Amino acid sequence: xxxxAPRSDSKExxxxxxxxxxxxxxxxxxxxxxxxQMPSVQCSKLHLAESNKRDGIINEICxxxxxxxxxxxxxxxxxLSRISKNGKQDQGVAADLExxxxxxxxxxxxxxxxxxxxLLALDGIHNPQNLGMIIRSAAASNIAGVILPRKGCxxxxxxxxxxxxxxxxxxxxFHCESLTEALPALKDNGMAIYGLSSHAKxxxxxxxxxxxxxxVLGNETxxxxxxxxxxxxxxxxIPMANGVESLNVAVTAALLAFAGQxxxx
Amino acid sequence: xxxxAPRSDSKExxxxxxxxxxxxxxxxxxxxxxxxQMPSVQCSKLHLAESNKRDGIINEICxxxxxxxxxxxxxxxxxLSRISKNGKQDQGVAADLExxxxxxxxxxxxxxxxxxxxLLALDGIHNPQNLGMIIRSAAASNIAGVILPRKGCxxxxxxxxxxxxxxxxxxxxFHCESLTEALPALKDNGMAIYGLSSHAKxxxxxxxxxxxxxxVLGNETxxxxxxxxxxxxxxxxIPMANGVESLNVAVTAALLAFAGQxxxx
Numbered sequence: 001x002x003x004x005a006p007r008s009d010s011k012e013x014x015x016x017x018x019x020x021x022x023x024x025x026x027x028x029x030x031x032x033x034x035x036x037q038m039p040s041v042q043c044s045k046l047h048l049a050e051s052n053k054r055d056g057i058i059n060e061i062c063x064x065x066x067x068x069x070x071x072x073x074x075x076x077x078x079x080l081s082r083i084s085k086n087g088k089q090d091q092g093v094a095a096d097l098e099x100x101x102x103x104x105x106x107x108x109x110x111x112x113x114x115x116x117x118x119l120l121a122l123d124g125i126h127n128p129q130n131l132g133m134i135i136r137s138a139a140a141s142n143i144a145g146v147i148l149p150r151k152g153c154x155x156x157x158x159x160x161x162x163x164x165x166x167x168x169x170x171x172x173x174f175h176c177e178s179l180t181e182a183l184p185a186l187k188d189n190g191m192a193i194y195g196l197s198s199h200a201k202x203x204x205x206x207x208x209x210x211x212x213x214x215x216v217l218g219n220e221t222x223x224x225x226x227x228x229x230x231x232x233x234x235x236x237x238i239p240m241a242n243g244v245e246s247l248n249v250a251v252t253a254a255l256l257a258f259a260g261q262x263x264x265x
Numbered sequence: 266x267x268x269x270a271p272r273s274d275s276k277e278x279x280x281x282x283x284x285x286x287x288x289x290x291x292x293x294x295x296x297x298x299x300x301x302q303m304p305s306v307q308c309s310k311l312h313l314a315e316s317n318k319r320d321g322i323i324n325e326i327c328x329x330x331x332x333x334x335x336x337x338x339x340x341x342x343x344x345l346s347r348i349s350k351n352g353k354q355d356q357g358v359a360a361d362l363e364x365x366x367x368x369x370x371x372x373x374x375x376x377x378x379x380x381x382x383x384l385l386a387l388d389g390i391h392n393p394q395n396l397g398m399i400i401r402s403a404a405a406s407n408i409a410g411v412i413l414p415r416k417g418c419x420x421x422x423x424x425x426x427x428x429x430x431x432x433x434x435x436x437x438x439f440h441c442e443s444l445t446e447a448l449p450a451l452k453d454n455g456m457a458i459y460g461l462s463s464h465a466k467x468x469x470x471x472x473x474x475x476x477x478x479x480x481v482l483g484n485e486t487x488x489x490x491x492x493x494x495x496x497x498x499x500x501x502x503i504p505m506a507n508g509v510e511s512l513n514v515a516v517t518a519a520l521l522a523f524a525g526q527x528x529x530x
Contacts, residue, residue, distance in 0.1 A: 129394070
C-alpha cells in the first residue's frame, strides 16, 4: 500500500471516497458475529484488537472471516478505537460492511422518483432504541428509505442494531452530514418536505397528494428543529384522542412508513 | 371499620368487589407523585412505609395528598409490600387510583357495540417498554380499549407508566384474569377475534368488514399462544418488505390502533 496520500482530485482518491461513503463500520462482538452469519451481508475487512483473548466468540468470528476470505487486520487498542470510533464499547472488534442498502443521499435517484415515493428523514433521534425501531419499521415497509444525518442522531451502535432486530443490514438508509444540507436538493427536485408537529393544523390522515415526499421526524422532546422546519413545505399532525400530546417517535415513524399501504387497502 | 369479613353474597361484599375491580394500585415515588399532580386522576388512598425518610419527594407527596383530602395510611415495610405487590421496587410508596378508564372487561358494553369498534388484546407482552408504548398508542387513537390480562403480561409497574408517558391514567384499559376467560364472551356477542401472525395469509391491509373486532397481539418471540389462537376467527399478517420477519409488537399495536383513521382518510 502506498504511504503517500492520493491527490484530492485523483481517480484513486475519488474511488476511495466513493467506497468509504458506501461503507458502514460496525463494532461489538455480537453485532459483528451476527453480521458475518448473514449470507446477504458483505464484509470487506475485519478489525481485531491484539489484546483480544482467543475465546469462543472471537474464535467464531475469525473462523467465519477465514471461511469467507475476509481480510483480518490486527490493531493495538488505540488503533482499533480510531476505526470503531467507540473504544469504550467496541469490545476489541470492528467490521467494515459493504451494504447495497447503505448509501449517501446523493445516490438517491431524483430523476426517476415515482409518484407516491416516500422517505423518512430523522432530525435529532438520539435514543438508540427508537432509532433501531424506526430502521426496523422502515425495512419492513415499502418506503424508499430513511435519511439519517450523522449530526444530531444516535450513531449506529450495537444498541441500535439490537433494537433494529438485525434489519439495519437490509434497511434502505441514505446517510448525510445534516438534514439542512440534504433536504434542499430533494425539495428543488420537486419533493414535498413535511415536518411532523403536534401543533400542525393539517392531519396526516387526510389523503395527501401523490407527490413524492419526505417526512421529517423530530426529537421527542423538542420536535423538528428550527432550521429544518424552515425547509418544510408543510407541517402535519397526527390527530390524537384523550388529550394525549404525542406518540413515541418510533410509532409515528411506523405510521408514516405504512400509511401508503393502509391507504391503498 | 368492622373487622368481620362480609359474607360473600352481601351487598357490602359485592360493592367492595366492584370498587376493587376499578381500582389500580400503583407504586414508586415518581409515578405516585406524577399521578397526584394530574387533576384528572382520582386517588382514594395513599400508602406510605413508616420507614420513609421525610425528604423532598415524600414531603411533596404528603402535601398533595393533604391538599386533596386523600386518606394516608402508614404501614410497616411488609404491610406496604402486600399492598404494592412489589416490595423491592415500591420505594415505600403506593397509591390506590380510581380511574374511569380502568375497568374489568365485563364492564365493556357488548350490547351497544357500534360497527367498526376495535379492541386490542395483549397475549404475553412481558416487556414493560412495549406495554407502555402500546398503552400510549391506544390512548392516543380512537380504539375502544386494550384488554390486559393479569396472567402473562407485565404488571403496571413504574417502567410501564414511564414508557406510557403518563397515558396509563387515561388509556381505556379492560383488565381480566386471562384472555381465554375474556374472549369467548366477546366472540359469543358477535365480535370477530383476529390473531396477528407473520404466517397468516390474510393481510391486515385488506379492507376488513365493519364487524366489531378484537385484535390479539402475541409475544414477540412466540406469537399468539396456542389456547388463544384457538379462539381466533381468523389470523392476519402485516405484509413485510425486504424479508423482514416481524415488527416490534408496539409498532404492530400502533398500526392496528390507527388503522381505522387511515382507512377513513
